[in-house]
Amino acid sequence: GVGLQVPDKKVESVCPYCGVGCQLTYNIKDNKILYVEGRDGPANHGRLCVKGRYGFDYASHPQRLTKPLIRKAGVPKVPGETIDPARVHEYFREASWEEALDLAGNSLKKIRDTHGPKALVGFGSAKGSNEEAYLFQKLVRTGFGSNNVDHCTRLCHASSVAALLEGIGSGAVSNPVMDVTQADVIIVIGANPTVNHPVAATWMKNAAKNGKKLIVMDPRKSDLSRLAWRFLQFKPDTDVAMLNAMMHVIVHEGLVNEDFIKSRTIGYDELKKNVEGYSPEAMAPICGIPAETLREVARTYATSKGSMILWGMGVSQHVHGTDNARCLIALALMTGQIGRPGTGLHPLRGQNNVQGASDAGLIPMMFPDYQKVIEPQVRAKFEQMWKLKPGTLDDKPGLTVVEVMHAAAEGKVKGLYIMGENPAMSDPDANHAREALAKLDHLVVQDIFLTETACLADVVLPASAFPEKTGTFTNTDRLVQLGRQALQPPGDAKQDLWIIQEMARRIGLDWNYEHVSEVFDEMRHTMPSIGGITWDRLERQHAVTYPCVKEGDPGTSVVFDHDFPREGGVARFVPADIIPAAERPDAEYPMVLITGRQLEHWHTGSMTRRAGVLDAIEPDPVALVHPLDLDALGVQPGGLLTIESRRGKITLYGRADDSSPRGAVFVPFCYYEAAINRVTNDKFDPVAKIPELKYCAVRVTAGGEA
Numbered sequence: 001g002v003g004l005q006v007p008d009k010k011v012e013s014v015c016p017y018c019g020v021g022c023q024l025t026y027n028i029k030d031n032k033i034l035y036v037e038g039r040d041g042p043a044n045h046g047r048l049c050v051k052g053r054y055g056f057d058y059a060s061h062p063q064r065l066t067k068p069l070i071r072k073a074g075v076p077k078v079p080g081e082t083i084d085p086a087r088v089h090e091y092f093r094e095a096s097w098e099e100a101l102d103l104a105g106n107s108l109k110k111i112r113d114t115h116g117p118k119a120l121v122g123f124g125s126a127k128g129s130n131e132e133a134y135l136f137q138k139l140v141r142t143g144f145g146s147n148n149v150d151h152c153t154r155l156c157h158a159s160s161v162a163a164l165l166e167g168i169g170s171g172a173v174s175n176p177v178m179d180v181t182q183a184d185v186i187i188v189i190g191a192n193p194t195v196n197h198p199v200a201a202t203w204m205k206n207a208a209k210n211g212k213k214l215i216v217m218d219p220r221k222s223d224l225s226r227l228a229w230r231f232l233q234f235k236p237d238t239d240v241a242m243l244n245a246m247m248h249v250i251v252h253e254g255l256v257n258e259d260f261i262k263s264r265t266i267g268y269d270e271l272k273k274n275v276e277g278y279s280p281e282a283m284a285p286i287c288g289i290p291a292e293t294l295r296e297v298a299r300t301y302a303t304s305k306g307s308m309i310l311w312g313m314g315v316s317q318h319v320h321g322t323d324n325a326r327c328l329i330a331l332a333l334m335t336g337q338i339g340r341p342g343t344g345l346h347p348l349r350g351q352n353n354v355q356g357a358s359d360a361g362l363i364p365m366m367f368p369d370y371q372k373v374i375e376p377q378v379r380a381k382f383e384q385m386w387k388l389k390p391g392t393l394d395d396k397p398g399l400t401v402v403e404v405m406h407a408a409a410e411g412k413v414k415g416l417y418i419m420g421e422n423p424a425m426s427d428p429d430a431n432h433a434r435e436a437l438a439k440l441d442h443l444v445v446q447d448i449f450l451t452e453t454a455c456l457a458d459v460v461l462p463a464s465a466f467p468e469k470t471g472t473f474t475n476t477d478r479l480v481q482l483g484r485q486a487l488q489p490p491g492d493a494k495q496d497l498w499i500i501q502e503m504a505r506r507i508g509l510d511w512n513y514e515h516v517s518e519v520f521d522e523m524r525h526t527m528p529s530i531g532g533i534t535w536d537r538l539e540r541q542h543a544v545t546y547p548c549v550k551e552g553d554p555g556t557s558v559v560f561d562h563d564f565p566r567e568g569g570v571a572r573f574v575p576a577d578i579i580p581a582a583e584r585p586d587a588e589y590p591m592v593l594i595t596g597r598q599l600e601h602w603h604t605g606s607m608t609r610r611a612g613v614l615d616a617i618e619p620d621p622v623a624l625v626h627p628l629d630l631d632a633l634g635v636q637p638g639g640l641l642t643i644e645s646r647r648g649k650i651t652l653y654g655r656a657d658d659s660s661p662r663g664a665v666f667v668p669f670c671y672y673e674a675a676i677n678r679v680t681n682d683k684f685d686p687v688a689k690i691p692e693l694k695y696c697a698v699r700v701t702a703g704g705e706a
C-alpha cells in the first residue's frame, strides 16, 4: 500500500482548505503526495483536521484538466447541465495554449472595445495566492478598465468587513484564534467551528475544558455547544434582537466601560438611546432566549477580565448581516473588551486565502489594502505605481458577485473571466446564475476540474492545484504564510500566475514577472500593512503576521491597543434595529432553509468530492432535518425528500439530526447532484451586498427523483 512507501521529498507548506491556516508537510514520491503531516505552525501547533490530513489526492485525480479546451461550434450552453467526464469531447475540443489564450484574450478585448470596459468582469479566487489575487485585480483594473472584480468573499464575510471598516477602520480580526487560551469568556456566535474551522475549534474546546466560560449562540446545535457554559439556541434571524437586549442590560446595570467609551469611541449616546427599546423581557419572546439568560450572559461578557467574540456566516449571511456585525462591535466597544490579549473581535474567515484575496484588492470598491477607488489621491498613487497615464483608473466601485449575475442576465455584462471559482454552484438562486452565465457572449474559466461553471465556458484553461505552486496565503489571524510547490502540474496544465500574465498580454498589457517573489515585492510596496514583510523573511520564517509596516518589525497579532485606524483614532458605534429576513415562511413554504458546510467537504465540492477518503465518508447529498419533522413528513432516515422554494427544487436524502431546530432544515452546498443554491434566495444586505444564504422559505415533501 501507499502507506509503506518512503517519500523521496518533503515539502513544507500550508493546508489548502480553510482560513485556520494549518502548516503541514507534504511527503512526496514520484510527483505524488504519499501522506501529509502537521507542522508546528502558529495556528495549529502540529494539529490537522480530516481535510488537511486526508484531503490531498484530488490533485492527482484522473479528471484533472490537462489541456486547454475550446467549446465546439454550435454546441449550445444549457444552464444546469453537468457534463459527464467521458463525454467532454462532445462539448469541447482540445487546443494549444496559444490558440486558447488568443481566443480568450481576443474575445474579451473585442467586448471591451465594442461595449466598453463595464461589459467585462473578473471573478478571482479566495483559494489562490495573494500574488494571484493581486495580479488578477490589476489585470481587471488596468486591462479590462473597470473595478468589476470580485470574489467569493462577497458571499461570506462582506457584511462583517463592511461593519468592521465602518466601526473600527479595519476589516481583519483584532486578535488571533489562539487568544481563546487567554480569554476568560469566549462567545462563539453564528459559527460551527468543529465543522468549518476544526483545528481552531480544538483550541476553543481546550479552553472550555480548562474552565473558560464558553458561550455558544446559534440557531443550530453545534458539537461545540455541548462544551459550552451557556448555549443560547436563539430563533433563526433574531440576532439583532438578542444582541441589543444584551446591550440594554449592560447599559442599565452600569456595566459599560465609561473610560473606554469616552477616550476611544464616538456615537455612544445614539447607541444607548437605540438599545433602550430592547429590554430582555421584550426581546425574549422574539429571540426565544429567557430574559434572565440574556442578563446573565451580558453581565458575564461585560465584567470578565478578557472577553472575546468569534463569529461566522450565521452572523454575516443575512439581509441584516452588517447590522448583526455592528451589534457585536458595539458590545466589544461599550465594555472595552478589545485591544488586549484575550479580547476582541474575530470573524472566522472561511477559505485559506479569503483574508489575503480581499487584502490584495480582489474587491470592487477598493484597491489593495482597502484603499478606496473613489478617492482621487488613492487612484493617483496607483496610477503612478502601475505606470499608467493619470486619470486612467476607474473612479467608480464595480459590480459585486450577485449584481454581476443580474447584469449578465440583462445583457449588460457580456464577458467574464473566472479564475478558480464556481458560481454555478456557490451563487444564490443558482438557476438564475446559471442562466446568466449561459447568456454571456464569452466566458473564460481557469480551473483544475471541469466545474459546473466550466461546463458553460467558451474557453477552459487548465490550472494548477494548490501543491503545484508557490505563493503566500493569509489566514484568519492575519498571518501571511508561504505555500511551497511540491508537485508538477499534470499534462499541459499551467500555474495560475503564468496564465494570468498570458491573459494580460493578450488584452494589451506588457507584463514580465519572472518569479512569484517579484509580484510579492510589488504588492508590499503598494500595501502599507505588509510593507515590512520580505520574501526572504517568509522563506526563513514561513509566516509573518501583519500589520508589519517596516522591515524588521516583528508583526502585530493583537491590534487596537492604543487607537483605531479611523479618523481621529477612535472607533464608532453604529446602532441597529430589527430588519426581518427577505423571505419569511408562509402557508405555501412553511419551513426555513439554512445552508452551510460539512466537515468532510469543502464549499462547492470540486476538490473534496474528488478526495477519496473524504468522499467515502460523506458520499451523498443530505438534508439535516429534526427527527420529529422527518417523522411528520413520513420520511424514514435515509429516505428521499424534496426541498422546493419559489426559485427551484432539489431532491436528496433526509438525515435525522436534532442540531437543526424544528421547522428548519440544514443543507450543505457541496453536492452538484442536488445543488441547494438552486433553492436559496439572492436578496442581499444593502450595505455589503451579501446574499441571505442563511434564511429562506421552503416546502419539504417526502420522495422525489434522486
Ligand code: SF4
Pocket (backbone or CB within 6 Å): 015, 016, 017, 018, 019, 020, 021, 022, 044, 047, 048, 049, 050, 051, 052, 053, 197, 198, 199, 200
Ligand atoms: Fe486545513 Fe482548516 Fe483543517 Fe487546518 S483546520 S487542516 S487549515 S481544513
